[in-house]
Amino acid sequence: MKESGLYALPSEANLDMPRHEVDEPKKAAKKQNQRFLVTTLLSRLFIIAVTFGLSAYGAKEMYEVLSTNQITWLQWLFLTLFCINFTWISFAFSQATLGLIFKLSPFRQKRREEDTEGVTAILLPVYNEDPVRIRASIEAMHDDLIEKAPGKFAFFILSDTNQAENSIKEKQTFYPILNQDEHACPIYYRRRLNNAERKAGNVSEWVTRFGSDYECMIVLDADSLMSAECLTSMSRRMAAEPSLGLIQTLPTIIRADTLYSRIQQFANQCFGPIYAAGLTTWHGNASNFWGHNAIIRTKAFAEACGLPILPGKAPFGGHVMSHDFIEAALLRRAGWGVRFDTDLQASYEEAPPSLIDVMVRDRRWCQGNLQHKAFVNAKGLHFASRMHLMTGIFSYFSAVFWFALISVGFALAVQAHFVRPEYFSNLSLFPNWPVFDFEKARSLFVLSMALVLAPKLFGWLNAMLHWRQCRKFGGPIILTLDTLLEVLVSALYAPILMFSQFLVVMDVLKGRDSGWKPQSRDDGANKWSETTRAHIYHTIFGLLLAASAYFLSAQLFYWSLPITFGLICSIPLSWLSGGAKRGNLLSKLGLLKGPEERRPTAIVKRLEQKIHQLDQNNPLDSDQDMPLKSYIDNVSFYTWHLAQLPEQEGQQFDRHKVCAAWQIENSDSIEELMSHLNEQEHLAIIKYRSLFVKLQKFLPKNKACA
Structure with a gap:
C-alpha cells in the first residue's frame, strides 16, 4: 500500500439513494432490445x-x-x-x-457487447467469514484482471464483521493486499461500525458514499469467484444495453469435497443449465437477482432500490431480509431491464457442506422469502416479478x-x-360400493x-x-x-x-x-x-x-x-x-x-494455488489467541487501522468505552490487557480513535508513532 494512502479508500463520490414505499406507481420501461x-x-x-x-x-x-x-x-x-x-x-x-x-x-443469438468507459467496482461483502479463503479468491481475480483488463476494475471489501477477534483477523489478512493503483486494479477495504439492514445496508452504504464514480458494480459473495473474461464480458454487455439495470449470471458450484456438496455440485453442473435455460427464456428482461455474481447499473440501483421498512416486528416486519428478489422487482418497476445471462462462463460459488448447514441456511432464507408476502400485491410490479416472489414463497x-x-x-x-x-x-335396492x-x-x-x-x-x-x-x-x-x-x-x-x-x-x-x-x-x-x-x-x-x-x-x-x-x-x-x-x-x-474438478479452468487453478500459498504462510498463524497484539507487533498495521477511525466519536455515553479506557490505563502489557477484556470492550478499542491511540503505550519505544 502507498505510504500516503492510509485510508485504503478512494475519495467519496456521493449518490442519493431514496427509500421507497411498498406501493408506488410503475414507471415506463426503458427502450428494450426487441430481438428476444x-x-x-x-x-x-x-x-x-x-x-x-x-x-x-x-x-x-x-x-x-x-x-x-x-x-x-x-x-x-x-x-x-x-x-x-x-x-x-x-x-x-x-x-x-x-x-x-x-x-x-441450433439457433442461438449472441448477446451484444461494447467497449466500456470508466471503472467497474467489484463489491465483496464480508460478515464474520474466513478471511484467508476470501483473500485467496480476491488475489486470484486480481491477478487475472491485471493481466487481461488493467485499469478497468476496482475491488471493495465491504466488511460488516461485528466480532472483535474476527474483525482484527480480517484486517490483518487483507492489509497486505490493499493498494490504490488505479492503473492496475486497486483493492480497497471498509468496515462498517453499524450493521443496519445487513448485506443490503452494506451495499447501499457503499452506493451512497462512492457510487457516483462507478457506472456499474459487480456484487459477489464471500465464496464467489469469476474470471477476468467473465467480469469484462458482463461490463461490456451492460455498456451495449443502456436499458439494463442488472445482469445475473449462472454460478457454477466448485470445490465440493463432502457427499452433500458433491451431490449439489453435480446437480448444479448437469441439471442446472437445463432449468436455467428455461428460466432465461420466459423471464426475458424481467428476470430475478440471487444476490451475488451479478452486475448492476449503479445509478439505476440508487434510483430504484432503496428498500422500504416493513411495518411490525420480525419475522415479517422490519428490514427486508431477502433483499435480492425485491431489488430485482424494484428495478423492473422503475423501468430497468433485469436479465439472466446463462451463457456467461467461469462464474463460480461454493455449496453448503452438509445437510445441517443447508437447514441453517434454509431457516434464514425461509423467513426472508415469507416476508415477501408484503410485496406480492404491491402496486406497479411486473407480473414476472410477482411470479418470482410467489415462487420463492411457495418453494418453502x-x-x-x-x-x-x-x-x-x-x-x-x-x-x-x-x-x-x-x-x-x-333407500335403494342397489348398494353404494x-x-x-x-x-x-x-x-x-x-x-x-x-x-x-x-x-x-x-x-x-x-x-x-x-x-x-x-x-x-x-x-x-x-x-x-x-x-x-x-x-x-x-x-x-x-x-x-x-x-x-x-x-x-x-x-x-x-x-x-x-x-x-x-x-x-x-x-x-x-x-x-x-x-x-x-x-x-x-x-x-x-x-x-x-x-x-x-x-x-x-x-x-x-x-x-x-x-x-x-x-x-x-x-x-x-x-x-x-x-x-x-x-x-x-x-x-x-x-x-x-x-471443474476433472479439467479446472485457469481461474480455478489460480484459486487453488493461492489457497495453497496462504495455507503454507497463513497470515493468522501468529497471535491467534491475542489478535489485538498484531497491532503492537506491526506499527505500520497499527497506523493504518488508526487512519480508518473517524475523528468525531459522538457524545453518547458508552459504558464499554469507559471500562476499556480504564483497562488500558491499568495494564502493564498487551498480554495483561487482553486477559481482562470482554467482547464489548474489545470492540470499543478497535472502534473508538481515542481508545486505540492509548494502545501506543504498548508499542516498542523505538517504533511509537504520533
Whole structure:
C-alpha cells in the first residue's frame, strides 16, 4: 500500500439513494432490445399451457381415482392438496422442458457487447467469514484482471464483521493486499461500525458514499469467484444495453469435497443449465437477482432500490431480509431491464457442506422469502416479478402442502381401516360400493414421478448429446452412474428436507426471528451428538409414520417407504453428508467429480494455488489467541487501522468505552490487557480513535508513532 494512502479508500463520490414505499406507481420501461420479445412471449405461453394442461389432467385423474357415489370432505381436501402439489411439479417440469428445447436448438443469438468507459467496482461483502479463503479468491481475480483488463476494475471489501477477534483477523489478512493503483486494479477495504439492514445496508452504504464514480458494480459473495473474461464480458454487455439495470449470471458450484456438496455440485453442473435455460427464456428482461455474481447499473440501483421498512416486528416486519428478489422487482418497476445471462462462463460459488448447514441456511432464507408476502400485491410490479416472489414463497410452503397431503392420505387410510362402510345408506335396492381405482392411482403415481425426475433426465440427455460436455463429466458411463447416484441420494435426503422446511415454516409463522448468522465454509463434519440433536424429531416422526402404515396395511407400508426410510435414517444420513474425508472417497472412485474438478479452468487453478500459498504462510498463524497484539507487533498495521477511525466519536455515553479506557490505563502489557477484556470492550478499542491511540503505550519505544 502507498505510504500516503492510509485510508485504503478512494475519495467519496456521493449518490442519493431514496427509500421507497411498498406501493408506488410503475414507471415506463426503458427502450428494450426487441430481438428476444417474440421468444419471451412464446416461452411464457408454453409455460402456461404445459403447467395448466398437466395440472388439469392430474386433477381429473385424481378425481376419478377418488370417485365414489359421494366424495367425502376428507377426500375433497386430499384432492385439493394433490392439485396444489401437482401444479408445482408441473410448473418445474414445464420450465425444464422449455430449457431442453432451447439447449438442443441450433439457433442461438449472441448477446451484444461494447467497449466500456470508466471503472467497474467489484463489491465483496464480508460478515464474520474466513478471511484467508476470501483473500485467496480476491488475489486470484486480481491477478487475472491485471493481466487481461488493467485499469478497468476496482475491488471493495465491504466488511460488516461485528466480532472483535474476527474483525482484527480480517484486517490483518487483507492489509497486505490493499493498494490504490488505479492503473492496475486497486483493492480497497471498509468496515462498517453499524450493521443496519445487513448485506443490503452494506451495499447501499457503499452506493451512497462512492457510487457516483462507478457506472456499474459487480456484487459477489464471500465464496464467489469469476474470471477476468467473465467480469469484462458482463461490463461490456451492460455498456451495449443502456436499458439494463442488472445482469445475473449462472454460478457454477466448485470445490465440493463432502457427499452433500458433491451431490449439489453435480446437480448444479448437469441439471442446472437445463432449468436455467428455461428460466432465461420466459423471464426475458424481467428476470430475478440471487444476490451475488451479478452486475448492476449503479445509478439505476440508487434510483430504484432503496428498500422500504416493513411495518411490525420480525419475522415479517422490519428490514427486508431477502433483499435480492425485491431489488430485482424494484428495478423492473422503475423501468430497468433485469436479465439472466446463462451463457456467461467461469462464474463460480461454493455449496453448503452438509445437510445441517443447508437447514441453517434454509431457516434464514425461509423467513426472508415469507416476508415477501408484503410485496406480492404491491402496486406497479411486473407480473414476472410477482411470479418470482410467489415462487420463492411457495418453494418453502410446498413442504407444508406435501406434509399436509401425506397427513390427509394417512387419515384416509385410518378411516378406511376403522370406519365400516355404509353400503345401503340410501333407500335403494342397489348398494353404494366404495370405489378406489388402483390402476389409475398407480398410473398417476408413475406420471408424478416422471414429472419429478424428467428435469434430471433432460440434464443427462443434454450432456450425452454434447460430446465435449459428456467428456467433462468422465464419459457416458460415469455420467450415467453419477446421475443414478444423485437421484438415489437426493431421494433419501428429500423427505428430511421436506420435514425440516415444514418445521421452519411453522417456526416463522409462530413469529420467531432467525437473526443473522454467517454461512459455514468448513467441511461440515458434525459429531454424532450434534447430528442426533438436529434430527431426533425427523427420526421419531419417521418411526411413527412407518409403524402406523404397517399397522394399517402392508401395502401402505411399502408405498410410504420412500418417505419413511429417509426420515428414520436421517441421523446417519446427515452425518454422512458432511466431512471431506467421507466425501472424497467418492472422488477416489471417480464418482461425482464435476467438470471443474476433472479439467479446472485457469481461474480455478489460480484459486487453488493461492489457497495453497496462504495455507503454507497463513497470515493468522501468529497471535491467534491475542489478535489485538498484531497491532503492537506491526506499527505500520497499527497506523493504518488508526487512519480508518473517524475523528468525531459522538457524545453518547458508552459504558464499554469507559471500562476499556480504564483497562488500558491499568495494564502493564498487551498480554495483561487482553486477559481482562470482554467482547464489548474489545470492540470499543478497535472502534473508538481515542481508545486505540492509548494502545501506543504498548508499542516498542523505538517504533511509537504520533
